[in-house]
Amino acid sequence: MRVMHHRAVGLGYIAISVVAVLLGTVLSLLMRLHLSWPAWKLPLHGLILPEEYLALVTMHGTIMLFFVLTVAPQSGFGNLILPAQIGSRKMAFPRLNAASMYLTAVALAVLVAAFFVPQGAPISGWTAYPPLSASPLAGPGQGDGMDVWLAAIVMFAVASTASGINTLTTIVKLRAEGMTWERLPLTVWGWFTAALLSVLAFSVLMAAIVMLLCDRHLHTGFFLPAQDLINGVMLGHTGDSSPLLWLHLFWFFGHPEVYIAILPGMGLTSMVLANFARRKVFAYRLMIATTLLIGFLGILVWGHHMFVAGLNPFAGSAFAISTMAIALPASAKVLSWLATVWRSRPQLTTPMLFALGFVSLFVAGGLTGPILAQPILDEYLHNTFFVVAHFHLIMAMAGIFGLCCATYYWFPLIFRRQLSEPLGKVHFGLTIFGAYSTFLPMHLTGLAGEPRQYAQLNGIAGPGTALLQTTTPLQLHITFSALFLACAQLPFLYNVLRTALLPPTAVENPWNATTMEWAPNALEETSPEPLMAYRGPCQYSDDAATFIAQWQPDEASTPHLE
Amino acid sequence: MAPTITPPEIDRRRPPGDIRENDNGSGRRPPTDKRTGGNGEGDNWNDRPQGRRGPRERLSQVRVGVFFGLFAVLMFFIAIVSAFFVTKSNGHFDAYSRYINDWLPTAIPSILWLNTAVLIVSSASAELARRSMFQEQDVMDEWLGLGRPTSRRATLWLSITLALGIVFLSGQVVAWKQLAAQQRYRGNPSSHFFYLITYAHAAHLLIGVGALVAALVGLHRSRRMLTRQILVDATVWYWHAMGVLWLLLFALLEFGQ
Secondary structure (H helix, E strand, O other), rough: HHOOOOHHHHHHHHHHHHHHHHHHHHHHHHHHHHHHOOOEEEOOEOOOOHHHHHHHHHHHHHHHHHHHHHHHHHHHHHHHHHHOHOOOOOOOHHHHHHHHHHHHHHHHHHHHHHHOOOOOOOOOOOOOOOOOOOOOHHHHOOHHHHHHHHHHHHHHHHHHHHHHHHHHHHHHOOOEEEEHHHHOOOHHHHHHHHHHHHHHHHHHHHHHHHHHHHHHHHHOOOOOOOOOEOOOOOOOOOOOOOOOHHHHHHHHHHHHHHHHHHHHHHHHHHHHHHHHHOOOOOOHHHHHOOOOOOHHOOOOOOHHHOOOOOOOHHHHHHHHHHHHHHHHHHHHHHHHHHHOOOOOOOOHHHHHHHHHHHHHHHHHHHHHHHHHHHHHHHHHOOOEEEHHHHHHHHHHHHHHHHHEEEEEEHHHHHHHOOOOOHHHHHHHHHHHHHHHHHHHHHHHHHHHHOOOOOOOOOOOOOOHHHHHHHHHHHHHHHHHHHHHHHHHOOHHHHHHHHHHHHHHOOOOOOOOOOOHHHOOOOOOOOOOOOOEEEOOOEEEOOOOOOOOOOOOOOOOOOOOOO | OOOOOOOOOOOOOOOOOOOOOEEEEOOOOOOHHHHOOOOOOOHHHHHHHOOOHHHHHHHHHHHHHHHHHHHHHHHHHHHHHHHHHHHHHOOOEOOOOOEEEOOOOOOOOHHHHHHHHHHHHHHHHHHHHHHHHHHHHHHHHHHOOOOOOHHHHHHHHHHHHHHHHHOOOOOOOHHHHHHHOHHHHHHOOOHHHHHHHHHHHHHHHHHHHEEEEEHHHHHHHHHHHHHHHHHHHHHEEEEEEHHHHHHHHHHHHOOOO
């Protein structure tokens, strides 16, 4: 039974993410080193060949997006914190929960195994566009590697769907007494919306993968045009369809997927900003509505990934409009974050700094969103580093800042030890500097026309050389910044190890938080005392000196007793 | 504070002895809170904290889980069916600038009508099994230790469902063979979709068969009434959903080609 407890499951998910993030970071650094010094030889391996570079791109994207940005915030912290935050002592289906966690771990192992099958990992990116993903003829890695990759993604999709079902049922059915929908912390709303999106999106991905596997092994043509040639060989399939169909199905999943990655972070940012500004979240109900609205609009915008893929231009306009509509709820969120801390006296603790960093990265990455949402601009920018900069700032870096914020914020709750604040602030300072220093210059190289997913950018003959020579210094800067960003995590690592060796401290609610997970008996597995919520979160006195938590009985309603 | 339509439980419940005298001019309220639903003092499950309100709570929790799971299954089939429509209307221009649409509507084997009827009957017997698990008289008998009337009846109906489910699946196999024997549709996208849709549905129904077997085993093994009710209830709702899904898919294959 111990392994089925939601906190054990949550820590299991976090462990999966830690392994994945280390691996993904190493892969990204290899890419950077190769881009800057194409002749550099990886020790014990040798030169990084173009196809190996593409395999690195594929595996970095897959590992980071699925096993870090989806697993850690949604499943990891979702399991660790969510039940306590709604005043429950368990998840709805503990066995299913544990099974999903183990399946996710197996999926990661299978995914990594793709490196070791003959001809190595697939080279078609995390989006696996056919026809190149539909045939082993398309290049090394598109044979066994691709099959292994698809198997891993199917396992991950099954696990995520099951985990989403579990999260939704828990939130719908296991809220404590008094925990009405309006009193739910915004983190729970983030998890709820993200879980809805998981249940909705991952099945579509699975359907697409089933069809792709049919194309690969049963000679159907669900995603292949008639008489398609790959590398001069005609594919032996029947039927006449279009790879665009895969793009539609994939991005119908893929776009909600990036919201699954970021919505929990948005909710946490709201709550952490309010907690350290000692203010109510500005426009609480509107924030609930915008969370749901971002989730809803997120399902309607997939076409903006396909502007240059041969999408009907009229459809492109429709998708451009729905995409720009997302700016409305997203801006409302930013305004609420700003209004919450505006002219307060925030305590600049480490979690607060990371939450502010999240806001900053969300704004910086979000501002390029409306640019890329316009088909005519996207046509120029789509295959350049500009897009890489956009999604790394708004999804990857903001997501990582959300995770750091969650770690610093909830570490005392889970381990009864507090991470060192000075070290945390150093970590924050170095990380935000490294993040901007790495990804901001990519906008410039992208605007200059530097293509993404190219294995080599310098030292090649031809007309592109002159263009790319102008961006080489910036590329070098980006590589050094990426190395710096990776090293900036060392203080964090040291901080965690150092704190793990300290004796536990008895401080129960070090951040003076108002949400249920900090209630004195909230984390006990079995307790005769049921948890009850008496009010919404974030109730502070006007002078910010005192607060009243969600679990504290209402003084005003009891005097009727006499 | 925002208005709430139903006051939350915590606001409704009063400490013992607290009789509110909110005289609003329309006479006094009766001294008891009618909203709790009566029963003897202290014996009302609604007065207990959430999570301890009796077996019904666990049952509805599982139902909600099954509902979300079925939502995921529905999305799976929506994706395939949209691909069906896209491919159906897809074409290309050949070397002579002629528009070519390869779609040749598959005339589906007529045994599918029979299979559909079998599946509808199996759903009916599944529903009888589910209802028999909640017959008040029988549940009470069983609770008192007077045999296991609910399980006995449910076992009968579920076995019939299981048999009919297997008949349906065998019928599908016959249909696949019949279609494969007709060379006419070989390699046509419409037959690819026929196989994809029917195989995907059969795979999902196979999960239902597994659930039926699990429910039948549970009916014999499990001692708790609640566990048995949940097993049968969840299985039957899943079975119904697969039945309705089949009706939609069958209509698509028969009339939508």
